[in-house]
Amino acid sequence: MNKLIFNEMLKIIRKRKLIVVVAIMVVLISLFTYAQFREVQRQIEKLGDVDWRTTLQQQIVDTQNRLTSSGISDEWKAQLQIRVQQQQYYLDNNINPAEPGAPTFVRSFAQESITLFVPLLIMIIAADIVSSERSAGTVKLLLTRPVKRWKILLSKYIALLLSISIIVVLMGVLAYLISGVVFGFGGWNAPVLTGFTSIGGELNTSNVQLIDQWQYILMEFGLVWFVAIVVGTLSFMLSVLLKSTSASMGVMLAALIAGLILSNLVSSWQSAKYLFMINLDLTGYIAGSSPPVPGMTLLFSIGVLSIWAVGALLISFSVFVRQDVY
Amino acid sequence: MKKTYVSIISFLSIGAFLVMLFGFLWTIQNQLVKKETTVREQTQVVEEPEKRNEGKIIVALGDSLTRGTGDEEGKGYIGYLIEELEEKTDEKLTLHNYGVKGYRSEQLLSQVKGETIQNQIKNADVILMTIGGNDLFQGGQTLVSPDKEAIALIKEQYLNNLKETMDIIKSTNQDAIIYLVGLYNPFIDLDDAAMTTKVVRDWNYSTNQLLDQYSNSVFVPTFDLFQLKVNDYLFSDKFHPNSKGYRLIAERAASLITW
Amino acid sequence: MTEITLSIKGLRKKIGKREIIKGLDFELKSGEVFGFLGPNGAGKTTTIRMLVGLIRPTAGSIQVCGYDVKKNFVKAMSHLGCIVENPELYPYLTGLENLQHFSRMIPNFDSNHLEYVIKLVRLQDRINDPVKTYSLGMRQRLGIAQALLGKPKVLILDEPTNGLDPMGIREMREFIRFLAEKEGLTVLVSSHLLSEIQLMCDRVAVISKGKVIKVDTVKNLLHFQEQLVWKVSPVEEGKKLLQTVTTVKLDKENRLVTPLSDKSSSWNHMLVEHGIEVHEIQRKVPALEDLFLELTGGESVE
Numbered sequence: 039m040n041k042l043i044f045n046e047m048l049k050i051i052r053k054r055k056l057i058v059v060v061a062i063m064v065v066l067i068s069l070f071t072y073a074q075f076r077e078v079q080r081q082i083e084k085l086g087d088v089d090w091r092t093t094l095q096q097q098i099v100d101t102q103n104r105l106t107s108s109g110i111s112d113e114w115k116a117q118l119q120i121r122v123q124q125q126q127y128y129l130d131n132n133i134n135p136a137e138p139g140a141p142t143f144v145r146s147f148a149q150e151s152i153t154l155f156v157p158l159l160i161m162i163i164a165a166d167i168v169s170s171e172r173s174a175g176t177v178k179l180l181l182t183r184p185v186k187r188w189k190i191l192l193s194k195y196i197a198l199l200l201s202i203s204i205i206v207v208l209m210g211v212l213a214y215l216i217s218g219v220v221f222g223f224g225g226w227n228a229p230v231l232t233g234f235t236s237i238g239g240e241l242n243t244s245n246v247q248l249i250d251q252w253q254y255i256l257m258e259f260g261l262v263w264f265v266a267i268v269v270g271t272l273s274f275m276l277s278v279l280l281k282s283t284s285a286s287m288g289v290m291l292a293a294l295i296a297g298l299i300l301s302n303l304v305s306s307w308q309s310a311k312y313l314f315m316i317n318l319d320l321t322g323y324i325a326g327s328s329p330p331v332p333g334m335t336l337l338f339s340i341g342v343l344s345i346w347a348v349g350a351l352l353i354s355f356s357v358f359v360r361q362d363v364y
Numbered sequence: 365m366k367k368t369y370v371s372i373i374s375f376l377s378i379g380a381f382l383v384m385l386f387g388f389l390w391t392i393q394n395q396l397v398k399k400e401t402t403v404r405e406q407t408q409v410v411e412e413p414e415k416r417n418e419g420k421i422i423v424a425l426g427d428s429l430t431r432g433t434g435d436e437e438g439k440g441y442i443g444y445l446i447e448e449l450e451e452k453t454d455e456k457l458t459l460h461n462y463g464v465k466g467y468r469s470e471q472l473l474s475q476v477k478g479e480t481i482q483n484q485i486k487n488a489d490v491i492l493m494t495i496g497g498n499d500l501f502q503g504g505q506t507l508v509s510p511d512k513e514a515i516a517l518i519k520e521q522y523l524n525n526l527k528e529t530m531d532i533i534k535s536t537n538q539d540a541i542i543y544l545v546g547l548y549n550p551f552i553d554l555d556d557a558a559m560t561t562k563v564v565r566d567w568n569y570s571t572n573q574l575l576d577q578y579s580n581s582v583f584v585p586t587f588d589l590f591q592l593k594v595n596d597y598l599f600s601d602k603f604h605p606n607s608k609g610y611r612l613i614a615e616r617a618a619s620l621i622t623w
Numbered sequence: 624m625t626e627i628t629l630s631i632k633g634l635r636k637k638i639g640k641r642e643i644i645k646g647l648d649f650e651l652k653s654g655e656v657f658g659f660l661g662p663n664g665a666g667k668t669t670t671i672r673m674l675v676g677l678i679r680p681t682a683g684s685i686q687v688c689g690y691d692v693k694k695n696f697v698k699a700m701s702h703l704g705c706i707v708e709n710p711e712l713y714p715y716l717t718g719l720e721n722l723q724h725f726s727r728m729i730p731n732f733d734s735n736h737l738e739y740v741i742k743l744v745r746l747q748d749r750i751n752d753p754v755k756t757y758s759l760g761m762r763q764r765l766g767i768a769q770a771l772l773g774k775p776k777v778l779i780l781d782e783p784t785n786g787l788d789p790m791g792i793r794e795m796r797e798f799i800r801f802l803a804e805k806e807g808l809t810v811l812v813s814s815h816l817l818s819e820i821q822l823m824c825d826r827v828a829v830i831s832k833g834k835v836i837k838v839d840t841v842k843n844l845l846h847f848q849e850q851l852v853w854k855v856s857p858v859e860e861g862k863k864l865l866q867t868v869t870t871v872k873l874d875k876e877n878r879l880v881t882p883l884s885d886k887s888s889s890w891n892h893m894l895v896e897h898g899i900e901v902h903e904i905q906r907k908v909p910a911l912e913d914l915f916l917e918l919t920g921g922e923s924v925e
Contacts, residue, residue: 041727047374048367048724052715056373091480092460099462103431106465129480175711182675183728184701184773200377207380233395249394257394260387324395336395363677 042189046197050163053170059159059205063212066155067147071217074143090134098125114302120328124234131231133248139225140218141251147213148258149321153301154294156206156262157269157318161290163201164273166283167194168358173282177363191358195274195351202270206263210255226252234326235335254324261320268314268343269294275350278358294318301330311338314346419456420623421487422446425472426494429545429613430463434604441545441605442492444614449621460484468498469525476532485536490621494545495529496522500567501550501603515563522567523574530578542581543617546571548590550603584617628653628702628809629674629777634683636669643669645833646683651811653776656803658824658841659813666833667813668708671781674811675705688776701729704775708782710766714755718746718765721754722772729773736774744768744798760791767798777809778802784819796823829918836918851887853879853894854903861899865890880907 050056081093101122105115128135136142168191171177180190214223228251235242269290276286297315304310311317311331317339322329324336424430424442432440439447442461449457462481464471472495475481485491499522500515533542549564551557564587572583589612590597590605597609605613629651636644644666651657661667672678674685676692676699685692690699712721722741726732741750744764749757757765763783770778783799784792800823802808814820820827821841828838837844852874855861862879865871868890872880881890883906894901 044370044374045724045727047377048370048716048720049713051370051373052713052720054715091483095462095478095480095484096460099464102464126478129478132479174713175709176713178675178677178707179711179725179769180728181677182700182703182705182707183725184697184699184730185728186697200374200381203380203384204373204377206384256387257391258387260384260389260391263384264388324391337392340392360679362679363672 039189039193042185042193043196043200046167046194047200050167050197050201055163056201056205059162060208060212062159063205063209064216067209067213067216070147070150071143071220074217075220078138090136091129091132094125094129094135098122098129101125111302116328120234120326124231124326127234127246128231133229133231135230137225137228137251139222139228140214141225141228141255143217143221144210144213145230145251145255145258147217148210148255148262149325151209152262152265152321153298153318156209156266157294158291159205159209160202160266160270161273161287163205164198164270165277165287165290167198167274168277169281169283169286172363181363187359188355191278191355195271195354198270198274199267202266203263206259206266209262210259226250230254232257232324232326257324258321261324264340265318265320265343268347269318271347271350271354272314275354278354304330307331312342314343317342419458420453420489421458421460421484422490422492423484423488423540424459424461424463424492425476425481426463426492426545427467427472427498428463428465428604429494429497429610430461430492431465432463432610433465434599434601435607435610437607439607439610441494441610441613441617444611445492445618445621448614448618452618453623455623460488463494466498467495469495469522469529473525473529473532476529482532482536485533485540488537488540489623491533491537491540491542492545492617493542495526496567496571497547500547500563519567519570523570526571526574530574530581534578539580541621542575542578543584543620544571544575544581545584545613545617546586548586548594548605550590550594550598552591552594582620584613584620586613586616589613589616626653627651628688629811630686631674632684634670634673634685635681636666636673636678637681642681643833644673644680647830647833647835649828649835649838651777651809653809654803654807655825656799656810656812656823658820658827659811659830660817660820660827661813661815661830663815665830667815667830668781670830671705671707671779671811671813674779675703675707676700677707701773702776703779704770704773704777705779706763706766706770706781706783707779709785710762710769712754712762712765712769715753717753718750718757718761721765722750722768725769726772732772736772740768740771743771759786760788760794763787763791763795771802775808777811779811781813782815783812784814784816792819799823831918849883850907851881851883852903852905852907853881853901854905855879855894856900856902860897861894864894864897864899868893 101118105118105122125135136146168177171180181187183190229248230251230253231246231248232254233246272293273286273290276289277283280286280289293315297313297318300310300313301316301319304316308331311334316330317334319327319330320336320339323339329335329339428434430440430442432438432443435443437443440463442459442463446457446459462475462484464475467475472493476485499518502518530542533540546568547564549557549561551560554560568583568585568587575581575583590609595602597605597612599606599609627650631650632648634644634647635642647670659667659670669678673680674692676696679693685699687699688702690702692699712718713724716724719741722737726734726737741747744767746761746764746768749761754762754765767780767783770780780799784795787795796819799810799812803810803825812820812824824841826838826840827844829836853861853865858873858877858879862871862873865879865881868886869881869884874880881887884890887904891901891904
């Protein structure tokens with residue numbers, strides 16, 4: 039089995055898939071770092087003051103003003119309300135939610151990238167892991183070896199899991215190194231609050247706990263990793279079912295974007311919470327933003343995602359083992 | 365050579381897998397097991413931001429007028445006021461605008477109770493306020509169907525809130541000069557102008573009276589500015605000022621500010 | 624040397640309601656090259672894919688060296704090497720990496736065998752180049768090397784000479800004969816080209832519309848069909864005369880065709896006695912093409 043996994047890793051690496059993913063990450067992280075840097079500059083210019091409390095207070099006031107403007111959706115309003123209360127809580131407890139430094143950048147980057155950016159990167163690898171063998175015809179060689187079919191598929195899946203893991207870790211490392219050049223490398227021990235829950239648009243702070251930023255980042259990346267695996271598993275299934283790589287990428291992309299749009303619309307459509315793409319924003323739960331459908335919790339989302347992933351795996355294996363290869 | 369490269373990446377991946385798995389499981393454990401710790405115990409009071417000597421600090425508090433609702437240029441009277449002041453003085457001016465659209469007196473009160481706002485107030489040289497409009501007009505309802513008793517009640521609450529707000533500001537910063545912008549009557553063109561005008565004048569009078577109890581506090585009347593040709597100075601909602609209206613308020617306030 | 628290495632019994636495949644393979648039976652022995660001949664669409668590729676486990680048969684059994692492909696896939700496949708259609712290898716890997724890749728899928732692989740196989744297909748010089756730089760002939764050879772990695776007893780080649788130039792075809796043919804004669808492999812070669820099968824196979828199965836029409840040695844098949852061609856004048860009288868002793872047909876060039884017989888000298892004598900001039904008597908070995916036309920009743924072959 040180890041040799042089979044080695045084979046699959048060899049193919050992923052020699053196809054330069056990992057390099058492509060790393061290159062995309064470097065470019066985008068640099069871009070975001072620069073944008074963040076400009077934003078900080080603007081704040082300093084505008085307020086003439088670098089005290090974070092001033093900035094945060096100003097943010098609260100800005101958000102409150104947005105809340106009162108007409109024509110914003112109820113979902114968005116609820117989100118903003120939660121945000122104001124959270125910022126106020128940070129302020130009241132004298133904790134800077136955005137301690138300057140690379141770790142803070144990494145933290146917010148992970149949070150922003152979990153619903154679309156990371157899934158896209160994962161798709162680059164997962165969508166063609168089986169279908170490329172098929173379109174290139176090499177699947178015929180692969181399946182006429184003295185190795186059971188399920189072992190071949192399993193080796194591919196494990197190679198996918200390993201690639202996902204290294205991509206997620208690399209993302210963190212790259213984000214840290216690149217943003218560290220601009221914002222400095224310190225700040226791992228800055229305090230961060232987690233455990234906010236929102237009930238009916240109100241912020242519940244009874245379970246709030248204070249943890250070090252590095253702990254928070256580790257938790258966040260654990261969740262990003264989990265989401266990446268679920269998305270990877272679903273793409274993997276599509277890769278088994280569909281002959282063409284672009285078709286499976288297209289389907290997955292459509293689902294992800296639909297998820298983004300739906301997340302802002304579905305608060306009144308209860309059963310939407312069983313769709314996998316509504317549940318991708320796991321970091322939102324530890325950050326304490328309000329869920330797309332009221333009543334969703336971290337555990338619920340992890341459960342839904344797990345069920346989707348297990349289902350996708352069952353389908354992948356049962357189809358692949360029985361399938362006639364022409 | 366190429367083979368070892370693949371092996372290294374594979375082993376790194378296995379390491380990455382284990383770390384991520386740990387992070388994920390830890391998150392679940394952390395989020396599900398309720399902890400008894402409260403945050404407040406762990407936080408310590410942070411050093412006060414230093415009072416800076418250079419320049420003047422202006423803190424603006426209040427409602428939509430402070431925010432600038434209705435101004436096509438989005439500046440509000442604060443924006444124009446700063447422009448005027450910058451012409452008048454060489455001092456570096458720093459503005460903190462904490463105005464929130466729709467704020468009533470009790471919301472302002474709870475805002476100034478906040479520690480951060482108080483820190484800003486402490487450093488302020490000038491404090492500008494617009495408040496009360498939303499208390500009195502409540503989106504236009506009060507004056508359309510006037511009820512004297514109801515208005516009296518609202519006014520009493522407003523004055524109490526304002527008094528408390530002033531107390532807090534004064535206890536935080538003795539020296540800052542407070543400018544409170546009075547109300548104008550946006551309904552002066554309507555049928556029962558006589559009645560609404562009386563209510564607004566009474567309101568302004570009581571406000572002014574309250575301010576008299578504090579040193580270094582100035583009431584900025586605006587009623588007369590909007591008395592004639594009110595519609596030229598109002599935004600299309602016939603309630604908030606437009607750019608011209610804000611400019612008028614700014615000019616008047618600017619002329620009152622001295623260092 | 625005569626053990627049975629591949630046996631197929633009652634093999635059927637239905638796709639939807641259409642039955643593509645309608646019951647195939649044949650057995651292959653070690654050391655022989657077995658031709659699998661049929662027009663495009665006859666079911667050759669489907670059959671081969673069933674033999675190598677890519678497609679599951681609807682009914683019937685396939686045994687490689689006594690191991691059932693369905694029930695004992697791993698054992699069966701370890702005795703079988705194959706190229707199905709074109710040898711599609713990973714173009715971004717080198718030839719050596721490709722072979723290593725597949726060798727890692729063979730249990731207890733002996734790495735010395737890798738060098739032996741590379742030498743066997745004469746790819747030593749280019750083995751470290753990426754496969755995308757290979758010519759078709761080199762890819763075909765690499766494909767065979769890949770098929771030989773597991774020291775198979777049975778080698779299945781689907782259209783091995785497809786797309787090769789005449790030189791490459793000849794090389795391939797010699798190589799296949801070499802494998803069968805010197806290495807004792809059973810080689811199953813499918814083709815729609817008759818000349819090819821004729822030149823390299825010991826036995827042949829003719830398949831049409833999902834059925835085996837005939838299985839026999841190439842020699843037997845040809846011998847069975849040997850004919851005599853008579854060029855006589857006048858033709859009509861000669862035909863009448865021969866019809867009294869055997870079956871006669873008239874071919875396109877106005878010649879008489881009779882089956883081969885040891886009595887042919889007496890027939891000749893008879894013709895001459897009756898004053899018919901015999902210009903030419905020719906013994907004709909028909910090509911498989913004629914045979915095929917005859918067996919299938921007119922279905923054309925390329």
